[in-house]
Amino acid sequence: MPRLLPRLALLFSAFALSFQLFSGAHAECRGESILGDLPPEKLAAIQAAADAVPYPTGNFWRATRGDQVITIAGTYHLDDPRHAANLAALTPSILSAKTVLVEAGPEDTDALQALIAKDPSKIIIQTGPTLTDQLPPEVWTDLSTALANRGIPAFMAAKFKPWYVIAVLSVPPCLMAELKGEPKGLDGMVIDTATAANIPVRGLEPFDTIFRIFDQFSDEEIISMIQSTLALEAFAEDQAETLAEGYFAGESRKIWELTRVMSYDMPGYTRAEVDAEFAKMEQILIADRNRAWIPVLTGAAQEGPVFAAFGALHLSGEAGVLNLLKAEGFTLEELPL
Numbered sequence: 001m002p003r004l005l006p007r008l009a010l011l012f013s014a015f016a017l018s019f020q021l022f023s024g025a026h027a028e029c030r031g032e033s034i035l036g037d038l039p040p041e042k043l044a045a046i047q048a049a050a051d052a053v054p055y056p057t058g059n060f061w062r063a064t065r066g067d068q069v070i071t072i073a074g075t076y077h078l079d080d081p082r083h084a085a086n087l088a089a090l091t092p093s094i095l096s097a098k099t100v101l102v103e104a105g106p107e108d109t110d111a112l113q114a115l116i117a118k119d120p121s122k123i124i125i126q127t128g129p130t131l132t133d134q135l136p137p138e139v140w141t142d143l144s145t146a147l148a149n150r151g152i153p154a155f156m157a158a159k160f161k162p163w164y165v166i167a168v169l170s171v172p173p174c175l176m177a178e179l180k181g182e183p184k185g186l187d188g189m190v191i192d193t194a195t196a197a198n199i200p201v202r203g204l205e206p207f208d209t210i211f212r213i214f215d216q217f218s219d220e221e222i223i224s225m226i227q228s229t230l231a232l233e234a235f236a237e238d239q240a241e242t243l244a245e246g247y248f249a250g251e252s253r254k255i256w257e258l259t260r261v262m263s264y265d266m267p268g269y270t271r272a273e274v275d276a277e278f279a280k281m282e283q284i285l286i287a288d289r290n291r292a293w294i295p296v297l298t299g300a301a302q303e304g305p306v307f308a309a310f311g312a313l314h315l316s317g318e319a320g321v322l323n324l325l326k327a328e329g330f331t332l333e334e335l336p337l
Helices: 008-019 040-051 083-095 106-118 137-148 162-169 173-180 185-196 209-214 219-230 233-248 252-263 271-301 321-327
Strands: 060-065 068-075 099-102 201-203 306-311 331-334
Touching: 040 252, 060 083, 060 321, 068 083, 068 185, 068 271, 068 321, 083 185, 083 306, 099 185, 099 271, 106 201, 137 162, 137 219, 162 219, 173 233, 185 201, 185 306, 209 271, 233 252, 252 271, 271 306, 271 321, 321 331
Parallel strands: 068 306, 099 201, 099 306
Antiparallel strands: 060 068, 060 331
């Protein structure tokens, strides 16, 4: 059976948060960064892997080509009080933009919710076997417990599409309370700032991108991802804390490589298998989307200054947005926020 690696589902947290379908009890997150417990040789390997790609650090950038200007904010999709200082520093660039581009603008979110309301089969199993039939009994037991901890009863969870389960599991129980309100993250704060100033906000990609992403994985792969994610459920808060700390240190690429290096030690995996699966994930989740965004970014820049906000992991790498813009003739400058 193909084995997609655990906790890469964190990348889908924005999709889970955008639906706001569930209520759940809140528990204060008390995770600790995983990096603090790693031996020096592993930390060195992680750092070396991150440093080997273009633009491995930094969240905030400006790209210029002639009179075309794109101010870029790599974002963290969950709420955090540390966003306030960054937003304050970025606000002049937002207010001077002719267009603000984000992964999913207000119209995109509305369209996605309308589509799901019209066609619940996008996230709900309406015909055929439910998860109780698709999963081994012991896996269903673990899954129902994990979702109950997020305020989702088993009878409801059994009807979730497997891809949607991954999105929900990507949010630790201690953060699920945000689904009851209006989670912003830096993305939402940028949108609110632009909207208040009557600056157009547009999406970088079609609103239904999430469905097309998961269409590229087989059912077997998605079920395997659920199983591997559940295997580390006990460490969900530590992983969330590691992700947040990595982001605010400007080192999201390092967290990606942390996941890779840790996966080398998983039973039944070879380094070649790990690297192949990471390559597939990065291609589908990051690289393909980045390449599709470049014409949107450069086209908007021809009309006036652009402010773009999207997940920080999209910045780094050979197929990162920064490197792709450099290939288009843009000069990149990191902003000292």
